[in-house]
Amino acid sequence: MNLFEYEGKTILSKYHIPVPKGAVFGFANEAALAVSSYPVMVKAQVASGGRGKAGAVKSASNELELKETINSILRLKFGKEIVKSVLVEELLPIEKEYYLSAIYDTKSRAPAILFSPEGGMDIEETKSLLLAVYDLTDFYGSLERVSEKILPLVPEKQRFALKNVIKALMNAFMESDARQIEINPLVITKDGRFVAADAKVTLDEDATFRHEEWTFLEERNLLGLPPTERERAARKIDSGALAYRGTASKYIEMDGDIGVLFSGGGASITNMDALIKEGGKPANYTEYSGNPAREKVAALARVVMSKPGLKGLWICGGVANFTQIDETLGGIVDALREVKPKYPIVVRRAGPGEKEGQRIMEEAAENLGLTLKFFGAETPMGDTAKILINLTHGHTA
Ligand code: GDP
Numbered sequence: 014m015n016l017f018e019y020e021g022k023t024i025l026s027k028y029h030i031p032v033p034k035g036a037v038f039g040f041a042n043e044a045a046l047a048v049s050s051y052p053v054m055v056k057a058q059v060a061s062g063g064r065g066k067a068g069a070v071k072s073a074s075n076e077l078e079l080k081e082t083i084n085s086i087l088r089l090k091f092g093k094e095i096v097k098s099v100l101v102e103e104l105l106p107i108e109k110e111y112y113l114s115a116i117y118d119t120k121s122r123a124p125a126i127l128f129s130p131e132g133g134m135d136i137e138e139t140k141s142l143l144l145a146v147y148d149l150t151d152f153y154g155s156l157e158r159v160s161e162k163i164l165p166l167v168p169e170k171q172r173f174a175l176k177n178v179i180k181a182l183m184n185a186f187m188e189s190d191a192r193q194i195e196i197n198p199l200v201i202t203k204d205g206r207f208v209a210a211d212a213k214v215t216l217d218e219d220a221t222f223r224h225e226e227w228t229f230l231e232e233r234n235l236l237g238l239p240p241t242e243r244e245r246a247a248r249k250i251d252s253g254a255l256a257y258r259g260t261a262s263k264y265i266e267m268d269g270d271i272g273v274l275f276s277g278g279g280a281s282i283t284n285m286d287a288l289i290k291e292g293g294k295p296a297n298y299t300e301y302s303g304n305p306a307r308e309k310v311a312a313l314a315r316v317v318m319s320k321p322g323l324k325g326l327w328i329c330g331g332v333a334n335f336t337q338i339d340e341t342l343g344g345i346v347d348a349l350r351e352v353k354p355k356y357p358i359v360v361r362r363a364g365p366g367e368k369e370g371q372r373i374m375e376e377a378a379e380n381l382g383l384t385l386k387f388f389g390a391e392t393p394m395g396d397t398a399k400i401l402i403n404l405t406h407g408h409t410a
């Protein structure tokens with residue numbers, strides 16, 4: 014879950030990392046009334062990065078310029094995202110831009126600090142990115158070791174302050190259940206203060222249950238975009254009476270026309286690749302796992318099939334250890350009975366209750382006149398992507 018810059022900065026200031034004074038506006042007139050001192054920075058609030066290079070971060074030195082600048086930025090498009098608000102901030106007198114971020118290092122499976130003395134918009138090209146890993150069994154000792162590595166990269170008079178920023182950033186990162194907090198640039202101002210000029214925060218949505226303050230989850234999908242109707246519907250599936258068993262609410266809507274119902278996180282990523290490799294265009298990314306109840310899988314299948322213009326449905330997963338195949342496929346059968354799709358359906362699934370699962374699916378297909386092919390463990394998952402794509406070529410909607 015990606016946050017907007019202003020939301021990220023709210024988190025930073027809670028941990029006493031200085032951020033520029035500013036406020037968010039949706040209209041140029043509103044901003045003009047509120048701003049009393051110039052110059053200011055105007056910054057598009059979108060979940061995507063690279064705003065500077067896209068002309069969505071600009072300065073303004075008087076009221077007229079402010080209005081013109083805001084109007085030139087509002088409603089700009091970043092992929093699917095449209096700029097709906099801007100952050101207007103005091104313009105910082107920048108001496109130098111650094112790059113600082115807190116992340117998880119996948120190699121050591123521990124939190125880490127990334128730092129570069131060459132921060133700013135060309136950070137992708139820098140060769141001076143330094144990684145300093147924390148030791149979870151010795152968090153405070155880690156701060157010392159991380160500081161020893163990073164502080165020599167800045168002038169002596171800035172070291173004490175930078176150490177405090179690193180300490181605060183790591184606290185913010187851990188306590189917020191973030192996956193990444195990136196400050197690029199972390200600036201040192203002409204009067205020698207560290208200020209976070211930008212903030213890119215990605216939260217770990219699996220920690221939602223312990224963050225009542227994450228109210229923005231209602232308005233944002235996993236990529237930080239406004240959720241579609243179907244994404245909203247899918248999100249509700251794991252709440253309510255059946256909340257305790259399995260998950261069936263991961264649904265991200267995409268542009269294509271092949272509906273997918275995957276099971277298992279790892280397999281679903283590989284399957285997505287297999288589908289695209291065969292020239293298929295996914296209509297969604299979705300995945301259920303942990304042996305969810307029949308009703309939950311049915312609800313998810315309904316969401317997937319409710320998308321208009323589908324040309325095929327791929328139900329695919331590995332060989333389950335404890336997910337009951339007849340129960341979960343039974344849920345899909347329930348939804349198929351209601352929707353009765355005309356497009357071809359390919360199933361590849363195995364595990365406990367697989368024979369019964371296959372039987373009820375094939376029986377439903379016969380009764381409903383569906384084009385459905387069922388495969389078990391003997392057919393590799395990826396191969397069934399090709400089978401589905403070939404079937405869709407013969408199919409006329
Ligand atoms: P991004 O391109 O989406 O990462 O947007 P940033 O917020 O990082 O802004 C891009 C660039 O604008 C920064 O690298 C700075 O060079 C510049 N910038 C942002 N805020 C200020 C500011 O307050 N003062 C000055 N002088 N430059 C700024």
Ligand code: MN
Pocket residue numbers: 197198211
């Ligand atoms: Mn930035």
